[in-house]
Amino acid sequence: MTTVDTQHQEIRHETVTVTVDGEAVEVPKRTTPNAVLGLAGIDAATHYLVRITGRHQHSFAGRGEEEITVHERETFVSVSTGPTPTA
Structure with a gap:
């Protein structure tokens, strides 16, 4: 069982690089x-994430x-x- 747990931990820790608001x-x-x-x-308390795929947005x-x-x-x-400030 320990071997399986170790394998799952390795999968969970696999990372990728994405872009959020233009930053890697x-x-x-x-x-x-x-x-x-x-x-x-x-x-995350004041924002939510949106995935951009081509012209589609997934909120x-x-x-x-x-x-x-x-x-x-x-x-x-x-x-x-939050509220959007106006000038």
Whole structure:
């Protein structure tokens, strides 16, 4: 059983590099949207993650703790949940 646990730990620790708000971030391949935000230095309490695929956007609003699989060179943006300031 220890061997299987070790194999699963290795899989969980596999990392990929994605882009969040234009910045490269190294994240585990299996993670959560909130963890991606945290690794990018963004507060998950005030933001949510959106996956950009071509012209499509996949929002993780309200699903920050859902487990997701991310792939090398994927693009994400963060969206603030707070009020938008006006000038």
